[in-house]
Amino acid sequence: MSAAWSIRLFxxxxxxxxxxxxxxxxxxxxxxxxxxHFPPRGFSLQWFVDxxxxxxxxxxxxxxxxxxxxxxxxxxxxxxxxxxxxxxxRVRYAAALYTLGTAPFVLPPVISxxxxxxxxATAGLYGDYLTVVVSHAIFFVTLPMVxxxxxxxxxxxxxxxxxxxxxxxxxxxxxxxxxxLVRPYIVSGFAFAFVLSLNEYIVAYMVAGFTVETLPIxxxxxxxxGYTPVMAAVAVVFVLVALxxxxxxxxxxxxxxxxxxxxxxxx
Amino acid sequence: xxxxxxxxxxxxxxxxxxxxxLLVFFVxxxxxxxxxxxxxxxxxxxxxPSFTLDNYGRFLSAxxxxxxxxxxxxxxxxxxxxxxxxxxxxxxLTRLARRRQIAWLVFLLSVxxxxxxxxxFAWSTLLSRSAGISNLLVAVGLMAEPVSWSPGFAALLIGxxxxxxxxTVLLLYPSLVRLDRELVEAAMTMGASPLRAxxxxxxxxxxxxxxxxxxxxxxxxxxxYLLPQLLGRPQHWTISVMITDQTIYQSNLPFGAAMAIxxxxxxxxxxxxxxxLGRQKAAG
Numbered sequence: 001m002s003a004a005w006s007i008r009l010f011x012x013x014x015x016x017x018x019x020x021x022x023x024x025x026x027x028x029x030x031x032x033x034x035x036x037h038f039p040p041r042g043f044s045l046q047w048f049v050d051x052x053x054x055x056x057x058x059x060x061x062x063x064x065x066x067x068x069x070x071x072x073x074x075x076x077x078x079x080x081x082x083x084x085x086x087x088x089x090r091v092r093y094a095a096a097l098y099t100l101g102t103a104p105f106v107l108p109p110v111i112s113x114x115x116x117x118x119x120x121a122t123a124g125l126y127g128d129y130l131t132v133v134v135s136h137a138i139f140f141v142t143l144p145m146v147x148x149x150x151x152x153x154x155x156x157x158x159x160x161x162x163x164x165x166x167x168x169x170x171x172x173x174x175x176x177x178x179x180x181l182v183r184p185y186i187v188s189g190f191a192f193a194f195v196l197s198l199n200e201y202i203v204a205y206m207v208a209g210f211t212v213e214t215l216p217i218x219x220x221x222x223x224x225x226g227y228t229p230v231m232a233a234v235a236v237v238f239v240l241v242a243l244x245x246x247x248x249x250x251x252x253x254x255x256x257x258x259x260x261x262x263x264x265x266x267x
Numbered sequence: 268x269x270x271x272x273x274x275x276x277x278x279x280x281x282x283x284x285x286x287x288x289l290l291v292f293f294v295x296x297x298x299x300x301x302x303x304x305x306x307x308x309x310x311x312x313x314x315x316p317s318f319t320l321d322n323y324g325r326f327l328s329a330x331x332x333x334x335x336x337x338x339x340x341x342x343x344x345x346x347x348x349x350x351x352x353x354x355x356x357x358x359x360l361t362r363l364a365r366r367r368q369i370a371w372l373v374f375l376l377s378v379x380x381x382x383x384x385x386x387x388f389a390w391s392t393l394l395s396r397s398a399g400i401s402n403l404l405v406a407v408g409l410m411a412e413p414v415s416w417s418p419g420f421a422a423l424l425i426g427x428x429x430x431x432x433x434x435t436v437l438l439l440y441p442s443l444v445r446l447d448r449e450l451v452e453a454a455m456t457m458g459a460s461p462l463r464a465x466x467x468x469x470x471x472x473x474x475x476x477x478x479x480x481x482x483x484x485x486x487x488x489x490x491x492y493l494l495p496q497l498l499g500r501p502q503h504w505t506i507s508v509m510i511t512d513q514t515i516y517q518s519n520l521p522f523g524a525a526m527a528i529x530x531x532x533x534x535x536x537x538x539x540x541x542x543x544l545g546r547q548k549a550a551g
Binding site for chain 2: 003007017018020024081082084085090091107108109111112115119141195196206219247
């Protein structure tokens with residue numbers, strides 16, 4: 001067996017193991033019966049329909065989508081001015097600010113989750129819908145911060161200087177040159193935060209697990225207290241959303257560059 | 268751009284909102300958590316301000332020692348397996364054509380974003396007796412009858428490695444992308460076999476990346492909190508599970524907070540170590 005073949009075999013095996021859980025989820029979601037058998041029997045899309053029919057699942061879906069959208073917007077709104085400031089000026093405490101922004105993502109999530117819980121309980125807002133939004137925004141602020149910083153770094157200085165020489169005010173420079181160049185990186189940062197927020201469990205559970213049921217919380221509860229194939233259908237939808245979003249980033253952005261920088265910045 | 272220092276208030280203005288948000292919603296929560304870890308627990312699930320070291324003193328019990336020892340051992344094992352598989356995989360990935368590389372990256376990111384809940388559910392099904400892999404092995408004649416592998420230690424370890432694998436690949440990716448191709452070619456021109464060139468040249472050149480990958484995978488797996496409940500038995504509960512359990516189900520926030528602070532110090536020390544490694548690389 002040649003080297004090329006053993007390499008293909010190795011990568012294929014890794015890919016198969018990585019894909020195996022996705023195949024199982026797909027099998028459960030498309031299986032006709034309530035209980036999965038081997039080999040699967042029957043084919044049906046009813047579990048996908050149930051996401052819409054069942055009020056509990058539908059509410060959880062709406063909760064998850066709205067929390068992810070709002071928190072990703074909020075995360076970008078924090079990350080954008082911060083990244084702009086760190087790019088625009090030379091300040092001594094820049095590294096400290098940057099580290100502060102990456103900390104929530106690098107530390108084990110249960111730590112941040114507990115911090116949020118202690119904070120919201122003290123503030124008397126434990127269990128409120130907005131606590132989930134704000135907590136997720138802070139928890140995932142790292143992603144837009146890293147991608148947007150990368151966007152700023154890729155701007156050609158000459159362009160900005162030329163515009164300033166021609167008499168553009170800083171506001172005009174930002175609106176006509178800086179912002180359009182950074183926009184794709186803002187979109188990527190938003191997308192990363194959105195997808196991860198959709199799938200996040202521990203922070204959402206700790207700050208409002210008993211009042212605001214997001215999909216991961218609903219899946220966990222139904223796993224423990226009453227199995228239903230609807231959760232697999234939900235999981236399939238999530239995987240498809242992730243594939244679509246990351247596929248779009250890869251199509252319209254430079255994914256290897258984004259990922260090559262993710263760690264370089266984190267360190 | 269980095270030109271000059273901001274002087275006027277207007278130039279500082281963009282900083283005000285993000286700094287305030289991070290201060291109020293991240294720094295202050297940590298301060299409160301730190302304070303609560305010294306508080307006294309009172310009956311009924313509440314706590315009152317005081318200054319006690321009792322919560323930290325409980326670390327010294329044999330039960331907690333066992334949990335901590337198990338967590339650290341499990342994470343170390345998972346980190347070694349992950350990096351052991353992810354390193355050659357990432358190296359091969361970076362040698363692929365750009366299009367295929369991107370397809371792999373999209374796939375890895377999608378797996379990475381999978382919720383722990385979904386991963387736990389999928390693996391408990393894959394390792395179950397009724398619909399799992401063992402049925403497949405029976406069908407091809409490798410096993411006599413289907414067996415259940417979950418819950419159990421092996422199931423938990425597999426699940427943890429699965430969660431950490433895409434993360435580890437993406438950690439190793441930047442340094443392996445930049446690795447000079449010519450190094451390997453030179454070694455092979457000098458007569459080394461591809462495998463030998465990989466182990467001596469690639470592994471040698473990426474030594475620091477491997478070490479930081481190990482440490483960060485270790486910290487990542489330490490933070491896994493759902494899989495031990497879904498794929499393991501109660502004796503496989505890790506420190507992250509204990510933190511959640513003490514806080515939510517035992518209503519003992521002070522003890523949970525003390526454990527979280529402890530976990531944070533361990534993680535920070537380890538992350539600091541990777542920063543040192545990174546600096547060494549820059550200097551060397």
